[in-house]
Amino acid sequence: MLDKLAVARALREIGLLLQAQGENPFKVRAYETGARALEDSQEDLPALVSSGRLTELRGIGEALAKKISELHLTGRTALLERLRTELPPGLLELLQVPDLGPKKVAALREALGVGSVAELEAACRAGRVRGVKGFGEKTEQRLLEALARFRGREARxxxxxxxxxxxxxxxxxxxxxxxxxxxxxxxxxxxxxxxxxxxxxxxxxxxxxxxxxxxxxxxxxxxxxxxxxxxxxxxxxxxxxxxxVAPEDHAAALHHATGSKGHHVRLRGLARDRGYSLSEYGLAALDGGAPIRVASEEELYARLGLPFIPPELREDAGELEAALSGALPTDLVRQEDVRGLVHCHTRWSDGRATLEEMAAAADALGMEYLTITDHSPSAHYAGGLTVDRLRAQWDELARVQESVRVKLLRGTESDITEDGLLDFPDAVLEQLDVIVASVHTRFKMDEAAMTRRLRRAMELPVFKIWGHARGRLLLEREPFECRMEEVLDALAGARGAVEVNGDPHRLELEPRFLRLATERGIPVVLSVDAHSTAAFGYLRFAVDTARRGWIRRGQVLNALPAEAFARAVRPA
The missing domain is CATH 3.30.460.10 (Beta Polymerase, domain 2)
Structure with missing residues (x-):
């Protein structure tokens, strides 16, 4: 019997294998839609299957519901087994190589008979890939680099x-x-x-x-x-x-098992300076005294003359020095501090819920405000809004506002164009409540060009929230190159904030860059980057990432009440 996540993975595998076979894109997309519907559902899969209600989930029809039920109850489905038989056994692994999607895999299979990671690497090293239509010498080199990253990546x-x-x-x-x-x-x-x-x-x-x-x-x-x-x-x-462990040893064992190694090494040295040894069994006096039991991690730190250091900070990144000097933050942001949901997409672009559904869900969570930031014109791949469609959305937003308590703020996720501009006219941007400015294309620009692009965007006179800063997709796509300190300097001298993106595939900015932003006095917004109502749950991951970057409650703009937030982020 497979759980919800395992079934979703199986559906995605079916979609990938069908795409590698050149199957109809609409049929391929149906399996991705089904996987997302399962992941977004708040109901238990066994209950949905036993009650025959799978087709109530958006995008799941009778045929797909039958396969989902079969996978859940038996752990298998005939279609997936057939695809695995018909296609080379190394194909799925090949599809997991960064920068190598199903279309490229299909082209390589047809032209060179490549069906595994080993065969692709051999073809690249022999210089045969560059001769395939749509590839080239640079692509061949990038594939070799991607293969090296893939081979060195442990299961994570x-x-x-x-x-x-x-x-x-x-x-x-x-x-x-x-x-x-x-x-x-x-x-x-x-x-x-x-x-x-x-x-x-x-x-x-x-x-x-x-x-x-x-x-x-x-x-x-x-x-x-x-x-x-x-x-x-x-x-x-x-x-x-x-x-x-024994109950009386639990706190010490939990502290030891939490890590990090660097934090423990430094803490053991501090303990020795204070006359103790520190291990997974807790504290003991160096002069041979009895072990010292601690009832909590707070007590362990207190016996060493330190305030409690939260797990998110235990990375040997200056936390012990800050604790010793009294500079360790005691008011790290918490989820209950956040009063509004920022960076939300609806069906107007590539979201999977209507504006009304998103508003009702935010209302049910007790949120004070919700920013609607669908994609902008350049994002044609994501149903980006033209100026006319954006104005039509404003009309719907006004209608929905009459039926919900949560304050709805009209906004955009505006593409940062190749030349560093935003892709709505200034006259439109000035009428918005909030702008998230993000890079979605041309990730492979060189460091200098990308830095210029971002600096120009950060220096624009409108207030903007820099969205998913370096464009990474964890375990899938490396962040693009830019000189971060220069870009942050530009933002600090202009009007804007940085986003901590809670999408589990993104989780940007990285903690080290959040601390650089803090040094420059740049405010922070904790976002959900939600494309469904279920993705409102991403807020917990934005908070976790912010805490790892030592972000305090007072730095977070969406910890402000609705009116204060709206004033803080108003573009004009």
């Missing part, structure tokens, strides 16, 4: 997937209210991607945590099993490490 999860899986493991392992199971490691520190999952468990009496972990439905291999440590590998290749 997006933070959102890691947390969902980790939370499922915690629920599976915890059998009683007195038992404690915590997710640790890089997932607890909220790193953008996670290589493996670490768990710490304890119980006041006997508890077979090891047996429960090996019985986890997705466990494919038991790597190690013991009384205190058990390791399994899941079917996806992700490794899960479980450490079992």
């Amino acid at each position: 999860l997006l933070l959102s997937d890691a947390l969902e899986l980790g939370e499922r493991l915690v629920r599976h392992l915890r059998a009683g209210p007195d038992e404690r199971v915590d997710l640790a490691g890089s997932a607890r520190r909220r790193k953008e991607t996670v290589g493996d999952l670490d768990l710490v468990a304890s119980a006041p009496g006997p508890a077979d945590f090891a047996g429960r972990l090996t019985a986890f439905p997705l466990a494919a291999e038991v790597v190690a099993r013991g009384e205190t440590k058990t390791v399994v590998r899941l079917a996806s290749g992700v490794q899960v490490d479980l450490r079992v």
Whole structure:
């Protein structure tokens, strides 16, 4: 039996394999639509299947519902098995290589018979790829670079997937209210991607945590099993490490398993200076005294003369020095601080919900305001709005506003053009409430040209929020090159803010750049980049990323009330 995410992955695999076969694009798109509908649904898949309500999800018809039910109940479907048989076994891996989409794969298969990563690499090194129509010597070189990144990449999860899986493991392992199971490691520190999952468990009496972990439905291999440590590998290749300790050792073990290694090395040195040794078992006096039990991580830091350092800051990036000097932020932004949802798309461009549905969902969440920022004219690939369509949207927005409490702000995600301009006339931009300015094309400009492009955009006199700053897609596309400090300098000298994008595939700005923005006094907006009502849940990831960048509540514009936010971001 497959869960919702596993079924969605299978649907995407079907779509990719069909596209590699040259199948009708509309048929291919139906599988991506179905995968997204499942991911966006707030209902449990078993309930949807058992009640026959899958077709109530947007974009899922009878035929697709049948395949979803089959995948959920049996773990297989005849179409996927047939495609896997008909196509080379290495094709799916080939489709996962960065910068190599299904169309390019199909062209390479037809021209050169390439059906695996190894065959593609050999063709590139032999100089045969450059001769295929639509490729060339530069493309061939970029493919070799992409292959090198792909081969060096360990199996990793997006933070959102890691947390969902980790939370499922915690629920599976915890059998009683007195038992404690915590997710640790890089997932607890909220790193953008996670290589493996670490768990710490304890119980006041006997508890077979090891047996429960090996019985986890997705466990494919038991790597190690013991009384205190058990390791399994899941079917996806992700490794899960479980450490079992006594209740009185739980806080110390959780701290140790959370990391990071650099933070621990520095903290152990500080402990020695204070006459202690620090390990996964907690503190002990260097003069041979009894181990010192700590009831919480707060107590552990306090015994070392430090304030509590949140997990998101434990990266050996100056947090210990800040803690010692009293400069560690004590008011890091929290999700409950955020009062409005920013950067939201509707069906007017490439969103999957109507304006009315987005407004009603934001209202139900108790949000004070919602920015509607559909794409602009240059984004033809995403249904970008012309000036006439934008004005028509304003009319609908006014109608919807009459039926909801949440304040609706009219805006745009305006493309930053190749020459550094925004693609709506100034007379239109001045009538908006909010502008998100983003790069969506020409990612491969050289560093100098991209820096000029961005600097010019940042220096425009309108107030703008710099959206998903470097255009990366985690595990898929590398960020484009630019001189970040120069661009941030330009923004600091102009009128604007930087976005922390909560889309799990983006999570930008990176923490190191957020700290540079803070040094320059640039305000921050925590955005959801929502293309559905379910994506409002991305706010948690924007908050996590902001906290990793030491962002405080007072720096966040959408922690302001509606009127104050509107004044702060007004373009004109």
